[in-house]
Amino acid sequence: MSGTWYYIFTLAFFLFDYFILAMGLNIQYGETGILNFAYIGFVAIGAYVTGVLSLPSSAGTGQYYILGLSLPFPVNLLLGGLTASAFAVLVALIALRRLRTDYLAMVLISLSLVLYDVCNNYVPLFNGADGLYNVPEPFAAALKLNTNSFIPFFAAVTGVIALFMWFVMSRVTRSPAGRTFRAIRDDEVVAAALGKDVFRQQLKSMLIGSFYAGIGGGLLIQFSGSFNPTAWLPGETFVVFAVILVGGVGNNIGLLVGALLVETLLVHLPAFLPAIPGAPGLIEYFDAVLIGVLLMVMLWFRPQGVVPERARRAASFGVKARLGTAAGELAEHVGSARAPQATTEPVALTTEGSGP
Amino acid sequence: MTSVTMPETGGPGDGSVILRCEGITKAFQGVHAVNGAAFDVVKGQVTALIGPNGAGKTTLVNILSGSMTCDRGHEFIGGTEVTNWPSHRIARLGLMRTFQLSRELGGLTVLENLLVAPHQQPGESLFNVFFRPRLVKRQERAYVERALDLLDTYGLYRLRDNRAGELSGGQKKLLEISRAVMVSPQVLLLDEPMAGVNPALIDRIGGYILDLQRSGVTVLMIEHNLNVVEQICDHVIVLAEGRTLATGRLSELRQNEQVVKAYLGEVIDAGTDR
Ligand SMILES: Nc1ncnc2c1ncn2[C@@H]1O[C@H](COP(=O)(O)OP(=O)(O)O)[C@@H](O)[C@H]1O
Numbered sequence: 001m002s003g004t005w006y007y008i009f010t011l012a013f014f015l016f017d018y019f020i021l022a023m024g025l026n027i028q029y030g031e032t033g034i035l036n037f038a039y040i041g042f043v044a045i046g047a048y049v050t051g052v053l054s055l056p057s058s059a060g061t062g063q064y065y066i067l068g069l070s071l072p073f074p075v076n077l078l079l080g081g082l083t084a085s086a087f088a089v090l091v092a093l094i095a096l097r098r099l100r101t102d103y104l105a106m107v108l109i110s111l112s113l114v115l116y117d118v119c120n121n122y123v124p125l126f127n128g129a130d131g132l133y134n135v136p137e138p139f140a141a142a143l144k145l146n147t148n149s150f151i152p153f154f155a156a157v158t159g160v161i162a163l164f165m166w167f168v169m170s171r172v173t174r175s176p177a178g179r180t181f182r183a184i185r186d187d188e189v190v191a192a193a194l195g196k197d198v199f200r201q202q203l204k205s206m207l208i209g210s211f212y213a214g215i216g217g218g219l220l221i222q223f224s225g226s227f228n229p230t231a232w233l234p235g236e237t238f239v240v241f242a243v244i245l246v247g248g249v250g251n252n253i254g255l256l257v258g259a260l261l262v263e264t265l266l267v268h269l270p271a272f273l274p275a276i277p278g279a280p281g282l283i284e285y286f287d288a289v290l291i292g293v294l295l296m297v298m299l300w301f302r303p304q305g306v307v308p309e310r311a312r313r314a315a316s317f318g319v320k321a322r323l324g325t326a327a328g329e330l331a332e333h334v335g336s337a338r339a340p341q342a343t344t345e346p347v348a349l350t351t352e353g354s355g356p
Numbered sequence: 357m358t359s360v361t362m363p364e365t366g367g368p369g370d371g372s373v374i375l376r377c378e379g380i381t382k383a384f385q386g387v388h389a390v391n392g393a394a395f396d397v398v399k400g401q402v403t404a405l406i407g408p409n410g411a412g413k414t415t416l417v418n419i420l421s422g423s424m425t426c427d428r429g430h431e432f433i434g435g436t437e438v439t440n441w442p443s444h445r446i447a448r449l450g451l452m453r454t455f456q457l458s459r460e461l462g463g464l465t466v467l468e469n470l471l472v473a474p475h476q477q478p479g480e481s482l483f484n485v486f487f488r489p490r491l492v493k494r495q496e497r498a499y500v501e502r503a504l505d506l507l508d509t510y511g512l513y514r515l516r517d518n519r520a521g522e523l524s525g526g527q528k529k530l531l532e533i534s535r536a537v538m539v540s541p542q543v544l545l546l547d548e549p550m551a552g553v554n555p556a557l558i559d560r561i562g563g564y565i566l567d568l569q570r571s572g573v574t575v576l577m578i579e580h581n582l583n584v585v586e587q588i589c590d591h592v593i594v595l596a597e598g599r600t601l602a603t604g605r606l607s608e609l610r611q612n613e614q615v616v617k618a619y620l621g622e623v624i625d626a627g628t629d630r
């Protein structure tokens with residue numbers, strides 16, 4: 001396989017993987033309004049757990065980690081996703097129950113820093129700062145894949161998984177459940193006054209989103225065979241935020257566009273460009289700057305993102321249209337409209353009879 | 357003597373108390389916003405809650421609807437004590453409210469604002485979404501039918517696909533009322549439904565409230581315009597400094613010196629100016 005194809009399939013993998021990650025953050029932030037600044041922590045949990053479940057027992061590997069069960073793909077991946085979800089329940093019970101959105105955001109940032117320090121420094125858990133490596137490549141032995149053929153193969157696997165997860169997610173967001181999430185995003189107090197159990201719904205949204213984070217993380221470690229703390233610096237969360245803000249909050253297709261623009265073009269493509277002579281690594285250092293500039297430009301000129309959220313139209317429910325005349329005039333001229341026909345007694349609000 | 361302007365209540369009102377509060381107290385940093393308010397709201401009636409600015413009317417509505425907790429006191433809906441229940445549980449008992457400053461769900465369409473209102477929808481369960489899609493679809497159609505009828509009645513039908521955030525002030529008031537009505541509430545708390553809207557719309561909203569009463573809804577509304585109170589309210593509660601100062605028909609209250617001194621004097625003047 002030529003170098004070009006290697007690049008293309010690698011880029012495709014990151015596109016699909018960040019599409020999954022963006023869908024997970026979008027249901028939390030874009031749909032439900034939860035500012036989950038610890039998102040990358042859930043990705044890391046998914047990655048580490050997927051890794052230690054597929055690695056053999058750590059004895060004699062030169063690494064230190066828990067479990068080591070040699071579970072096959074995709075069992076390990078699913079368990080990685082579920083572990084991230086379980087962690088979300090814990091976080092929600094601690095932080096979501098009582099805290100307003102802005103405080104919650106701060107608590108979550110702190111939490112991701114704590115998680116980072118633990119994983120980075122407590123070696124017996126996930127091999128500390130060295131992280132996990134030599135993670136078995138899924139199906140590589142069975143399909144006799146070599147290092148070259150594994151990359152297109154696994155990019156395709158990730159594409160299929162992303163497609164399936166997109167299908168599931170769009171069912172969720174288009175359903176009444178998604179509508180209730182958006183009501184909570186727009187105004188928690190109103191949603192509660194409409195009988196919505198806000199905590200329960202936010203918990204549900206956290207669970208789903210964290211599962212997506214965990215799967216996205218699990219795919220990352222399976223693709224590259226390794227995962228260590230440099231892969232999930234807490235600032236990584238903002239790359240995922242950039243993906244959804246650029247692509248379009250609340251629109252699943254927009255997330256794919258966002259993943260393409262931010263993750264593929266800005267984060268990964270520069271790594272494949274030839275280095276500027278005399279300034280090695282300069283292009284990569286500009287990633288963060290470019291993302292920041294793109295974010296500012298977007299928020300300034302097109303805050304709804306490249307592909308904005310689409311509202312579901314009345315006609316799409318397939319019910320008979322009304323004449324729109326029951327209340328008289330056009331609602332735009334509501335002030336001059338007649339009293340509704342149903343009112344048999346016109347209410348004349350003159351001052352007549354207003355004194356004893 | 358005001359019976360001329362009183363609508364025939366009729367309907368399901370049998371004189372029983374549907375909403376009761378006893379000694380409700382709420383302080384913000386030591387300032388008593390509500391200080392022992394106590395009153396009954398009779399089923400099937402339209403009751404006005406009046407009182408000077410800062411009397412604690414909005415705070416009381418927030419407490420009664422569960423948007424806020426109270427420090428002391430008791431609240432009953434029907435026979436059930438619901439003191440400091442969370443908002444969503446009170447809503448599920450059939451008490452709905454609107455807000456003094458309109459709080460539309462701005463990112464949702466006008467139609468969706470109504471569709472989201474019914475409590476505990478089958479389609480809110482993801483199990484149903486994936487494994488019982490026909491049930492969800494059938495229920496959705498029923499909601500859409502009802503919502504479109506309501507939007508038609510409230511003159512918002514043509515705006516059904518607009519985002520609620522784009523509506524004018526008066527339209528938002530109508531949207532809030534129709535959203536609350538969407539769930540067929542037993543008790544409706546309206547926080548100044550007619551504040552800041554033009555006189556023609558005041559008439560219309562008055563008409564809607566009377567229609568709701570006819571269909572069996574009990575209404576408690578905060579209202580400053582005494583002409584409106586005169587026209588559509590069966591009963592009046594006067595709140596001053598967080599306490600129930602007096603209750604009764606408006607005509608009776610006008611003869612209550614205390615009430616006139618505390619409140620009515622200024623407002624009667626203001627009211628006749630309009
Ligand atoms: N969230 C709050 N924090 C502090 N003070 C408040 C709050 N809400 C209301 N108040 C105070 O409580 C008193 C009653 O307010 P409110 O219930 O809005 O009166 P009303 O609706 O009768 O005009 C006022 O003095 C107001 O400043």
Ligand SMILES: [Mg+2]
Pocket residue numbers: 413414415456
């Ligand atoms: Mg008020």
